[in-house]
Amino acid sequence: MLWAQAGRKDDLVVRGARVLDSAGGLDAVLDVRVDGGTVSQLGRDVPANGHRVIDGEGLLLAPAFVDPHVHLRSPGREDEETIASGTEAAAAGGYCVILAMPNTEPPVDSAAVLGALAEAARAEARIPVGFLAAISKGQGGSELTEMVELAESGAAGFSDDGRPVVSPGLLRRALQYGSITGLRLALHCEEPTLSGDGQVHEGAISAELGFAGYPSVAESVMVQRDLALAAYEGQPLHLLHLSARESVEALRAARERGIAATAEVTPHHLCRTDETVRTLDANVKMNPPLRSADDRAALIEALREGTIGAVATDHAPHARHEKEVPFEAAPFGVTGLETAFGALYTHLVQPGLLRLETLLERMSAGPARAYGLDPPRIAAGAPANLVLIDLSERWRVEEAGFRSRSANSWLLGEELQGRVRLTVADGRVAFQA
């Protein structure tokens, strides 16, 4: 289930934008009219009828984005993010739906915690938000949560994200028992005895800088194990934030065998490599770490062909004082909601590595499908989930510009091209620049 603040749906007309919804075979300059939060008409010279008119000339109008992987830090670390600030940041990034991970303090491992979050989201969420619940109690990896009750309370899926499900026996039970909920298991693939105290990708750069290495095989062996269990149980699963070529290859092979596995990749893994950690800037420290140029190329290829169907920011806000420490002392995680589209447009679409249509699909319908949500569409009768983008606008990522409560962005100081101008989420204008 998704929750958001209650409120009136909007009436508006977006005039003269290039409307791009490749699922509907739509790519034309049109007016789009929204009545009571529902797309009512697409065409030329659509009458405004007193609706608010937004000039879309020279801009791109697409189905709004879905982020399947956000850390809202609530409950417990509201100094870093709240449901209000996180959803506001998401709206500014063009998102109409986000899913929040359950590794909060306390973790979302009971219907009581989930119920309190749903209540809070109804009070403060600017866009619809869903909450994943933990697979194991306290995310401790030993006892299953009450998955059925959590599903009935509206959990969007299950994950112990932040840590792996170490025990294959427990994961098997989760696949078996969880199947009756119809919800997706989302797995953070990391073999802890291989990642150890690794700080950055294991390779020439970790060797030179002296960092403990976090090898790509720490991810890929877990991907292979998880896929083997999913195949054995005949259950679907979703793989979180893939970073390594070997993981992609295992996933591709499994999908070819008919295993219902989906996966996501982050903008930072698509745009950067471990060369970036030479700066020793704690804002490029995350788990999994930035990997080699070859890994990056494999991720881009997998996203292009659809083996990886979703872009996920893994938006992980951290308090400034926790990141203003030596690299090794800093927590893992970077923010991403407000920069995802600009980063990917600048680093993948503009250099010709990915088509714009593909990027839009992987940021919207792809992640929605992975969790069984309705993909946002621009079609008459569909709920209005729209993002209006200026593809020509260049802007600098600056700490002062964030709506998120945290500014631990891997892009600070960088200039990006492509910026969200308007977001309509579930029929309401959630952001306008």
Added chain:
Amino acid sequence: MTPELRVMRGDLRVPGGSPPGGGRRHLLSVADLSADDVERLLATAASFGRSLEREVKKLPTLRGRTVVNLFFESSTRTSSSFELAAKRLSADTMTIRAAGSAVDKGESLKDTALTLGAYDPDVIVIRHPQIGAPQLVAGCTEAHVVNAGDGKHQHPTQALLDLYAIREELGRLEGLHVAVVGDVLHSRVARSLVQALALVGASVTLVGPPALIPRGIEAMGCEVAYDIEAIGAADVVYVLRMQRERMLEGAAYVPSLREYSARWGVTPERLRPGQRVMHPGPMNRGVEIDPRVADASHALIGLQVRAGLVVRMAVLYDLLTSGPVGVPAAAAVGVA
């Protein structure tokens, strides 16, 4: 008069031609140095070496300057060497150790740096167990920062002093072959030394157990060998300290200290005549180095300690006198 210093003075420059007052310089990593920088620092160190042969060893060069030593890790030789180097140049020094300081009360490195920065020190020398700590301090103070060891990352003055000692001992650096033996994975000394030796045209072979040689390190331009026989071809055998905690349960880089010593210990039998043995200290006699080798190498290890002093004098001098203010060459040579 020490004419060498006057000669050196002319060679000192601000790298990159930074304008006076701008481009504050630091020594954070050997990777930031050029071959010219290394040559200049070694030559400056050599001229300080000659000045130290005089009866009065103190030079007024950095009179009125303040050098803060900030040590978050235990250290005997590095901290004493930096302190004495600053004192020999007449700088005011202050050494702060983590134990007994505000760090014990949970103060962050940034706040410690800001607090010390308020005294307007000219140089902050920092040793810290975490990679990137010197960069952080450089980013939040106005002082020149010298990395005296950050985690497993870098220890640039150790590499410089090793070059100095090798050149004193063998008369040259270019074309030499150095074998670095032992726990390379956890060694900032090894990483700095590999880069420094590459800058002066020496070749390096890293020798040790597979799990203690980091994957991908060949990209730094060195050879890797797992067999101790590989030290046979080297002019210099540089022995790294083997730390006992590497054998702890869960780490298991090697099965036992006993097996390590048997396989990779540097013994007289594994050396050939004329090879020089160096160790950055502190040594584990009987573990990575046979006591007979340790005793036979004592002179060179003593040379390393003296090299540490003059190299650190050269680093402080270089950072401060080629900066915006400059110290008159006359002041540097007016003692004796």
